[in-house]
Amino acid sequence: MSLMSNLSTSMISSSSSAFLAPTSFNSSRSQSVSVPVKSIKICKCVATPQEQQQTGLKMVLCGLFVCFEAYKTKVSRNSNIAKLQAGYLFPEVARRRAAHLLKYPNAQVISLGIGDTTEPIPDVITSAMAKRSQALSTLEGYSGYGAEQGEKALRVALASTFYSNLGIEEDDIFVSDGAKCDISRLQVVFGSNVTMAVQDPSYPAYVDSSVIMGQTGQFQKDVEKYANIEYMRCTPENGFFPDLSTVARTDIIFFCSPNNPTGAAATREQLTRLVQFAKDNGSIIVYDSAYAIYMSDDNPRSIFEIPGAKEVAIETASFSKYAGFTGVRLGWTIVPKQLLFSDGFPVAKDFNRIVCTCFNGASNIAQAGGLACLSPEGLEAMQEVIGFYKENTKIIVETFNSLGFKVYGGKNAPYVWVHFPGRNSWDVFSEILEKTHIVTTPGSGFGPGGEGFIRVSAFGHRENVLEACRRFKQLYN
Amino acid sequence: MSLMSNLSTSMISSSSSAFLAPTSFNSSRSQSVSVPVKSIKICKCVATPQEQQQTGLKMVLCGLFVCFEAYKTKVSRNSNIAKLQAGYLFPEVARRRAAHLLKYPNAQVISLGIGDTTEPIPDVITSAMAKRSQALSTLEGYSGYGAEQGEKALRVALASTFYSNLGIEEDDIFVSDGAKCDISRLQVVFGSNVTMAVQDPSYPAYVDSSVIMGQTGQFQKDVEKYANIEYMRCTPENGFFPDLSTVARTDIIFFCSPNNPTGAAATREQLTRLVQFAKDNGSIIVYDSAYAIYMSDDNPRSIFEIPGAKEVAIETASFSKYAGFTGVRLGWTIVPKQLLFSDGFPVAKDFNRIVCTCFNGASNIAQAGGLACLSPEGLEAMQEVIGFYKENTKIIVETFNSLGFKVYGGKNAPYVWVHFPGRNSWDVFSEILEKTHIVTTPGSGFGPGGEGFIRVSAFGHRENVLEACRRFKQLYN
Numbered sequence: 022m023s024l025m026s027n028l029s030t031s032m033i034s035s036s037s038s039a040f041l042a043p044t045s046f047n048s049s050r051s052q053s054v055s056v057p058v059k060s061i062k063i064c065k066c067v068a069t070p071q072e073q074q075q076t077g078l079k080m081v082l083c084g085l086f087v088c089f090e091a092y093k094t095k096v097s098r099n100s101n102i103a104k105l106q107a108g109y110l111f112p113e114v115a116r117r118r119a120a121h122l123l124k125y126p127n128a129q130v131i132s133l134g135i136g137d138t139t140e141p142i143p144d145v146i147t148s149a150m151a152k153r154s155q156a157l158s159t160l161e162g163y164s165g166y167g168a169e170q171g172e173k174a175l176r177v178a179l180a181s182t183f184y185s186n187l188g189i190e191e192d193d194i195f196v197s198d199g200a201k202c203d204i205s206r207l208q209v210v211f212g213s214n215v216t217m218a219v220q221d222p223s224y225p226a227y228v229d230s231s232v233i234m235g236q237t238g239q240f241q242k243d244v245e246k247y248a249n250i251e252y253m254r255c256t257p258e259n260g261f262f263p264d265l266s267t268v269a270r271t272d273i274i275f276f277c278s279p280n281n282p283t284g285a286a287a288t289r290e291q292l293t294r295l296v297q298f299a300k301d302n303g304s305i306i307v308y309d310s311a312y313a314i315y316m317s318d319d320n321p322r323s324i325f326e327i328p329g330a331k332e333v334a335i336e337t338a339s340f341s342k343y344a345g346f347t348g349v350r351l352g353w354t355i356v357p358k359q360l361l362f363s364d365g366f367p368v369a370k371d372f373n374r375i376v377c378t379c380f381n382g383a384s385n386i387a388q389a390g391g392l393a394c395l396s397p398e399g400l401e402a403m404q405e406v407i408g409f410y411k412e413n414t415k416i417i418v419e420t421f422n423s424l425g426f427k428v429y430g431g432k433n434a435p436y437v438w439v440h441f442p443g444r445n446s447w448d449v450f451s452e453i454l455e456k457t458h459i460v461t462t463p464g465s466g467f468g469p470g471g472e473g474f475i476r477v478s479a480f481g482h483r484e485n486v487l488e489a490c491r492r493f494k495q496l497y498n
Numbered sequence: 499m500s501l502m503s504n505l506s507t508s509m510i511s512s513s514s515s516a517f518l519a520p521t522s523f524n525s526s527r528s529q530s531v532s533v534p535v536k537s538i539k540i541c542k543c544v545a546t547p548q549e550q551q552q553t554g555l556k557m558v559l560c561g562l563f564v565c566f567e568a569y570k571t572k573v574s575r576n577s578n579i580a581k582l583q584a585g586y587l588f589p590e591v592a593r594r595r596a597a598h599l600l601k602y603p604n605a606q607v608i609s610l611g612i613g614d615t616t617e618p619i620p621d622v623i624t625s626a627m628a629k630r631s632q633a634l635s636t637l638e639g640y641s642g643y644g645a646e647q648g649e650k651a652l653r654v655a656l657a658s659t660f661y662s663n664l665g666i667e668e669d670d671i672f673v674s675d676g677a678k679c680d681i682s683r684l685q686v687v688f689g690s691n692v693t694m695a696v697q698d699p700s701y702p703a704y705v706d707s708s709v710i711m712g713q714t715g716q717f718q719k720d721v722e723k724y725a726n727i728e729y730m731r732c733t734p735e736n737g738f739f740p741d742l743s744t745v746a747r748t749d750i751i752f753f754c755s756p757n758n759p760t761g762a763a764a765t766r767e768q769l770t771r772l773v774q775f776a777k778d779n780g781s782i783i784v785y786d787s788a789y790a791i792y793m794s795d796d797n798p799r800s801i802f803e804i805p806g807a808k809e810v811a812i813e814t815a816s817f818s819k820y821a822g823f824t825g826v827r828l829g830w831t832i833v834p835k836q837l838l839f840s841d842g843f844p845v846a847k848d849f850n851r852i853v854c855t856c857f858n859g860a861s862n863i864a865q866a867g868g869l870a871c872l873s874p875e876g877l878e879a880m881q882e883v884i885g886f887y888k889e890n891t892k893i894i895v896e897t898f899n900s901l902g903f904k905v906y907g908g909k910n911a912p913y914v915w916v917h918f919p920g921r922n923s924w925d926v927f928s929e930i931l932e933k934t935h936i937v938t939t940p941g942s943g944f945g946p947g948g949e950g951f952i953r954v955s956a957f958g959h960r961e962n963v964l965e966a967c968r969r970f971k972q973l974y975n
Contacts, residue, residue, distance in 0.1 A: 091838060092809040095780025096749040098839035099689035102848050109854040112646070137642040142634045150631035150863060157826070158624040165614040165824035165957075169589070198675055198827075198861070205856035209682075209710060212576035213690065229855045233686060272573040303572025332569040347642035348862035349634070350675075361568060362575035371579050377586040378706045379682035384675070384861045385825035386627060480642075 101213075101235040104247070110225045110466040111135045117450075118460050125458065131489045133417075134460035136281070136436070136478045138345040139485075140409060142390075143402030146344060149393030153386050167382045170373065171196020171353070175388050178395040179353055183338070187325040189355055193369065195376055196391070198383045199352040200311050200339040201226050206379060207307060207335065207354070208234045210371050215272035218251035220263065222282055222467030222474075224309065227275040245469040254470050257429060257440070261285030265294060270302040276324075277309035279316060282467045282476040283438045284430015286320045292327050299333040305360065305368070306334040311352075314343050314407055316433040331357035335368070342435065344394045344403050351387040410435050413486045414479035420490040421477075424497045435479040438464070442473055449475050457492035578690075578712040581724070587702045587943040588612050594927075595937045602935065608966045610894075611937035613758070613913070613955045615822040616962075617886060619867075620879030623821060626870035630863050641862055646854045648673020648830070649865050655872040656830055660815070664802040666832055670846065672853055673868070675860045676829040677788050677816040678703050683856060684784060684812065684831070685711045687848050692749035695728035697740065699759055699944030699951070701786065704752040722946040731947050734906060734917070738762030742771060747779040753801075754786035756793060759944045759953040760915045761907015763797045769804050776810040782837065782845070783811040788829075791820050791884055793910045808834035812845070819912065821871045821880050828864040887912050890963045891956035897967040898954075901974045912956040915941070919950055926952050934969035 107113055114134050122130060141147075156162025170176070176191040197203045204226050213235035219227045228250060231237055238248025246252055251271050253263035261283045276295060279286040287295070299306050308324040316322060324334045339352035356369040383391075393399045418431040427440040441449045446463035453459050453475070464474030479486070584590055591611050599607060618624075633639025647653070653668040674680045681703050690712035696704045705727060708714055715725025723729055728748050730740035738760045753772060756763040764772070776783050785801035793799060801811045816829035833846040860868075870876045895908040904917040918926045923940035930936050930952070939955070941948030956963070 091836070091842070092777070093780070093838045093840055093842055094749075094776075094782055094810060095840050096688070096692060096782050098841055098843050099687060099691070099848065101689055102687065102851060103843075105851060109851065112854050135643065139640070139642065141636055141640045144635045147631050147633075147635040150634075151628040154624050154627035154631050154863065154867075156624075157619045157627075157822075158621045159618055163616070163618045163822070165616065165822065166612065167825050199858050201858050202856065205686075209686070210576060210579065211573075212578055213712070214576070215573060226855060233852065233855065235690070272571075299571075300569070303570070305571055305573050333571060345634075345640070345642065348644050348859075350858060350861045359568070361570045363570055363572050364575055365568070365570055366575050366580075371576065374579060374582065374586065375710070377589050378703060378710065379679065381676050381678050381827060382825075384827045384864050386631065386863050387861050390631075 101233055101237075104232050104237065104239055105229060106240050109229060110462070114450075114460065114462055114466070117454065121454055121458070121460075128458040129488075130458045130460060131481065131485045131492075132460045133478045133481060133486075133489055134462050136342075136462075136480060138342065138347050138480050139482055140345060140406050142345045142349075143399070143406065145396070145398045145402050146390050146393045150349070150386050150390040153389035157385075164385055167385055167388070169377045169380060169382045170194075171383060172385070172388050172392075175392050175395075176353075178392055182395045182400070184323060184325060184355070187323060188331060189323075189325055189357065193355050193357050195354045195356065195372065196383050196388060197352045197354060197376075197380070198350040198387075199341060200309060200337040200354070202380075203337050203352060203354040204307070204309075205230045205233075206375050207337075207372065208236075209379065210368070210375050211236075211273060216249060216251070216270075217273040217275065218253055218268060218271040218304075219275045219468070220255045220261075220277060220280060221252035221469060222255065222464060222471030223275065223277055224281045225467060227277075227307075228468070245465070245472075252468060252470065255280070255283060255285070256470065257427070261429070262287055262291045265298045268298070270304065272304060274299060274304050274306045275309065276306055277311070278320075279312040279434035280430075281309075281312065281434065282430075282436055282462065282464065282471060282474075284432070284434035284436045286316055286318055286433035288318075288320050289326070292321055292324060292330075296324070296327045296330050296333060300329060303363070304333065306330075308334050308336045309338075310336055311339045311342055312434045312436075313338070314403075315411065315435055317411070318433055320433065325355070325357070331359040333360065335360065340391055340394060343407070344390070344399075345406065346387070346390065349384075349387050349390055351383050351391045409483075410479050413481060413483065416486055416490055417477050417479055420493055424494065426497075431479070437477040437479065439475050439477060440473060441475065444473055446472055446475060453493075453496070456496050457489070459489050459492060578710055578714075581709050581714065581716055582706060583717050586706060587939070591937065591939055591943070594931065598931055598935070598937075605935040606965075607935045607937060608958065608962045608969075609937045610955045610958060610963075610966055611939045613819075613939075613957060615819065615824050615957050616959055617822060617883050619822045619826075620876070620883065622873070622875045622879050623867050623870045627826070627863050627867040630866035634862075644859045644862055644865070646857060646859045647671075647850065648860060649862070649869075652865050652869050652872075653830075655869055659872045659877070661800060661802060661832070664800060665808060666800075666802055666834065670832050670834050672831045672833065672849065673860050673865060674829045674831060674853075674857070675827040675864075676818060677786060677814040677831070679857075680814050680829060680831040681784070681786075682707045682710075683852050684814075684849065685713075686856065687845070687852050688713075688750060693726060693728070694750040694752065695730055695745060695748040695781075696752045696945070697732050697754060697757060698729035698946060699732065699941060699948030700752065701754055701758045702944060704754075704784075705945070722942070722949075729945060729947065732757070732760060732762065733947065734904070738906070739764055739768045742775045745775070747781065749781060751776060751781050751783045752786065753783055754788070755797075756789040756911035757907075758786075758789065758911065759907075759913055759939065759941065759948065759951075761909070761911035761913045763793055763795055763910035765795075765797050766803070769798055769801060769807075773801070773804045773807050773810060777806060780840070781810065783807075785811050785813045786815075787813055788816045788819055789911045789913075790815070791880075792888065792912055794888070795910055797910070802832070802834070808836040810837065812837065817868055817871060820884070821867070821876075822883065823864070823867065826861075826864050826867055828860050828868045886960075887956050890958060890960065893963055893967055894954050894956055897970055901971065903974075908956070914954040914956065916952050916954060917950060918952065921950055923949055923952060930970075930973070933973050934966070936966050936969060 208230040255261040313322040336355040340346035421428045429438040446465040450463040462476040464471030685707040732738040790799040813832040817823035906915040923942040927940040939953040941951030
């Protein structure tokens with residue numbers, strides 16, 4: 022019995038067992054576990070039928086071997102999810118960072134990789150969340166289920182703070198637990214029978230969620246692309262704005278500006294062309310403006326600054342990079358009433374249905390924080406932290422410039438896009454990690470158009486950014 | 499120009515315009531707006547081509563009329579979402595409540611409908627959340643992106659508090675923003691090519707999310723069911739446990755115990771049969787245990803108390819009804835490593851991929867609250883609030899019993915399932931609302947098997963529950 026349990030545990034935890042043919046247990050969890058014939062006796066004498074059932078292992082005699090087969094359901098794995106390549110990019114970066122730390126337990130690793138905020142949230146905002154938390158223990162302050170679309174006061178404040186004079190009303194705004202989550206909810210709204218385009222490179226959630234929903238074909242290794250996705254190449258040569266004359270019509274166009282990872286912000290003229298392109302094609306733009314607050318140029322902060330955009334565009338946004346809410350979780354999405362499917366049905370009505378059925382609103386405490394962000398003191402405090410990250414960006418840009426690299430982004434986004442012409446991004450990522458203990462993000466993780474680049478995030482404590490730049494200089498001088 | 503804007507606004511806000519043929523603007527947003535021919539002159543003299551483009555209205559001459567057509571994209575509406583009937587149940591109940599308040603602005607409406615918690619959260623829990631909120635403004639206390647699967651300390655505490663000795667490990671547990679959200683994420687994992695069964699009646703999110711993912715056929719009005727869903731009828735006659743000998747094999751079996759809405763809790767023997775049924779069929783059970791803490795009987799609190807369940811079951815759970823977290827948003831889902839698709843691939847790996855790609859973890863503040871819930875003081879405080887709601891339940895049960903109704907549930911769940919034989923649930927709902935200003939939930943909203951019942955929720959302040967019971971007695975005595 023104890024041996025049998027041992028066997029079962031080994032398989033489950035993917036850890037090796039010193040006792041029973043360890044090598045056969047190191048294989049993936051998804052494999053059946055084969056035990057060489059010499060183990061038969063051991064197994065036979067410890068396993069009773071009842072135990073077999075409980076551990077889920079079935080003994081099967083096959084030729085010279087006794088195989089222990091785990092119980093499998095008869096439910097087929099979702100073939101769309103099976104198309105996904107490796108892990109989602111950022112957990113994969115985190116995995117390599119963890120492996121590096123195992124190799125160099127004493128390394129002073131600096132993370133300029135995942136784009137995670139590092140500076141404390143201004144007190145005016147955290148105090149509002151603390152107050153709301155505490156109030157939940159009182160009769161007057163308690164609140165249960167809120168509106169799935171978000172608290173009215175927050176929706177009103179978002180409309181007046183970011184979309185004043187743009188014709189976006191409070192009820193066009195859906196408050197959420199973050200832009201990434203909303204992107205997936207939008208994909209659920211669109212379903213599997215739509216085609217989509219993305220900037221290449223771009224934030225990987227667009228492509229991955231499209232694959233998951235079944236909008237794409239298989240991954241094509243030779244071109245590093247999924248079939249049935251239109252990759253709109255964005256390069257230094259085209260100023261990181263796609264040549265729309267070569268872009269095929271798709272139902273959905275994901276467009277991120279300021280762009281993650283290139284840092285490029287589209288101009289008013291470019292966005293006007295994009296909106297016209299969508300209108301001519303009857304496409305819907307999903308415009309990701311998560312970094313709009315980092316813009317230094319006089320480019321549009323919202324797609325809705327472009328006339329006519331309300332009929333062809335959705336906009337997602339987030340407090341994550343505005344107020345350090347990456348852990349608090351709060352974002353919003355705008356689906357204008359004017360946006361209609363081909364049969365005239367408003368997209369907002371279906372999005373609302375999905376929000377009500379698949380989601381239950383953002384945390385009321387986080388929403389109190391969001392409201393505080395939009396107070397005059399909150400806005401000022403937010404801008405201060407953003408100014409700090411923008412100084413980081415400048416330091417990183419100057420460092421790579423001084424080393425002779427071609428550097429893009431940085432001016433309108435907290436990301437610096439560094440060119441390593443002719444080199445493999447993951448190789449550069451590994452070289453930097455191995456030699457400087459700095460985590461970056463390989464450009465190819467954002468699509469084939471990112472090959473030869475790395476993304477350096479400007480989120481970090483000042484001393485870490487300065488130390489990272491010293492190490493970059495040592496490595497590449 | 500101003501007239502054209504006026505026209506546009508009228509259409510957008512669905513409000514009526516006194517100026518331009520008001521009746522034509524009162525139609526659904528999704529309709530094209532038709533303006534009678536007498537309006538031609540007005541429109542012609544105010545609209546320039548550019549303005550037409552901006553407002554999205556196109557003038558089309560068709561026979562005797564000039565029609566203003568709203569711009570439509572060429573993106574087809576998701577045909578699965580189009581299958582959904584009316585709104586999601588609870589927003590529909592809320593809509594009727596709001597309409598009632600418009601009709602009776604001074605009515606003292608009591609809500610025993612939506613199942614929303616009403617009592618303050620114990621201070622030991624809110625203090626932990628306030629502390630975590632405030633700490634986010636400090637260098638030491640700040641945290642950004644957390645693990646998508648939840649903070650390790652919380653996962654460890656969940657495993658030891660609720661699944662001790664059941665073989666559920668910390669890494670089998672995924673912390674989330676709530677069970678409803680996890681149900682949808684699970685559906686995304688399963689995809690469109692699975693079949694599913696539900697208890698009838700049951701919590702509507704199972705069926706609705708199945709429809710959205712394309713697992714079902716059209717709604718069949720004659721039987722009030724979607725095609726391709728197996729409805730497992732649960733009635734007083736079968737003790738609210740389905741006759742499995744008549745249930746067709748499906749890939750997925752949603753099973754909620756204690757059940758929402760009937761309040762019935764399955765016994766150990768029943769759950770053993772259910773697990774065996776799943777095993778024989780190679781099905782996956784999605785076991786919703788959101789109300790387990792309300793159980794008075796000695797029935798299993800977790801499906802994993804049943805031997806072998808780890809190979810065929812997933813369990814969702816939530817802090818919503820445990821700790822009044824309906825607004826704070828925190829839940830968890832267990833996907834055991836032992837649960838495998840037919841090709842041997844672990845379901846947990848795909849769920850993890852969806853959690854990482856479509857979600858970014860629950861709010862760190864909510865997680866601090868969850869951890870406090872599981873401290874000895876937190877558990878004790880939680881039980882006290884739950885005891886209070888259970889007293890409410892008893893009062894409601896006794897009231898309906900005294901009125902001669904057949905009443906089910908109440909003992910193991912905060913819901914009382916009251917039988918009105920031969921009557922239409924929505925009629926009973928309306929009668930109660932109209933005559934007593936009490937909001938309940940119509941049984942048929944949970945499936946055709948709920949017809950003839952209403953669900954009365956025991957969440958409420960004591961004085962409201964007592965007052966509601968007085969009104970029930972007035973109405974039905």
